[in-house]
Amino acid sequence: MQATTPMDPRVVDAMMPYMVDQYGNPHSRTHAYGWEAEMAVEEARKNIADLIGADSKDIIFTSGATESNNMIIKGVARFHKDKKKHIITTQTEHKCVLDSCRKLSEEGFDITYLPVQQNGVVDLDVLEAAIRPDTALVSIMAVNNETGVVQPIKEIGAVVRKHRGVYFHTDAAQAAGKIPVDVNEMNIDLMSLSAHKIYGPKGVGAAYVRRRPRVRLEPIISGGGQERGLRSGTLATPLFVGMGEAARIAKLEMQRDYAHVTRLSQLLLTKINSQVENVVRNGHAEGYPGCVNLSFSYVEGESLLMALKDIALSSGSACTSASLEPSYVLRALGAAEDMAHSSLRFGMGRFTTEAEVDFVCEHIIKTVTRLREMSPLWEMVQEGIDINSIDWSQAQH
């Protein structure tokens, strides 16, 4: 699942003591309440570190992946601004990465937005060619939130490592806890994580900032110097404990969860493909199976959404968000405007059932068939007219 996930009941249970009784501030060193809270926070930190193969001292708690991305991208760039002026990212990144970069370009940084291939994967040669002597940071997400495309992080890490002084950041909000991630094996210097994508609470995330060799960044939030001075402010003990427990469970259940979503996504694809024609899957078919992005040709995107929105709401099922804007991620993949308009994103996760997938499929099939029956475009296609050959501007008079 990539929009958001429900909190695992086991996570809620781990958080409860810190909302009911244990209200100590982890920074209070003078009494037992503080020690208890500190121990809980440190255990959570260790669980998160274990999930990504890091040292627990390298984990900084934040309010979510958006804050982590902001902190890392702006922080690294601004710390090194005297010598380095260049940042590399891709066109399919999450909005918070793209917008942080836009902000930096206003501050005089040079940003390269790498194109992706049609399957959504970055070309390693293009990446290597883009690295310059004054490059400070390469930021490439591990798993795309719209298409489920998995980037070759290990290979990218190896390319970046060849260039001294260039740091590699990956937004792993969609990857950690779902596919194996190891910061040392993949040569990752900085990473952003989110709790609510791994069945943890909303409003908490973490940043991995490597200490050996040390990656330096300028903090955005100043104050009491908590979290190695990178993120001041009183620690949110219940949230951190929740994220820690979510990470612990995610590590234990990763294989089972992965097998589960693989089975569900195969079910979804076979079912829809068997009854609806002209369905295009966006992104690499080898991507993360919990995220399936489909475009239904000749169906007006907004109508599809309107018809399906109610169903998703009333069933509370696996079918998740889709925006009315044509997706910039899909357009970066080279999808035509109309296909980007008629795309739907299906998120499946730990708590999705086969019955829900069946239910959603039935509705999709019914709705798409009904909308196509109403569509003049579909009628023309059935008659064998090539839609692209029509000059629409004349028809307006």
Place this chain on the structure above:
Amino acid sequence: MASPPTKQMILQLYHATLKTSKTFSSYNFRNYFVDRTKDVFRDIQKENDPARLTTMYGDAVKELTVLRRSAILNQIYGGWKLAVEETPKKPEDILQRGDT
């Protein structure tokens, strides 16, 4: 070291866990924990190493206490019925917003 659990102890724990899992009000959690309990105990059943078996049993005991608390909490706050839970599963039988 604690002696490995007997067959009867495991069976008792299995029934208790399954029973607790079924008391979740929320459709998704209920289904997940029922399925998972079956998987976990199938693995326990297959385990031959007594040391491993003791750890797995210990984990399952701990988890049952967590599940018991979670199920109670879920009964209090959770469980709004999903369309997928209704018996007539056909799409045309489900009212949509705007239908009277």
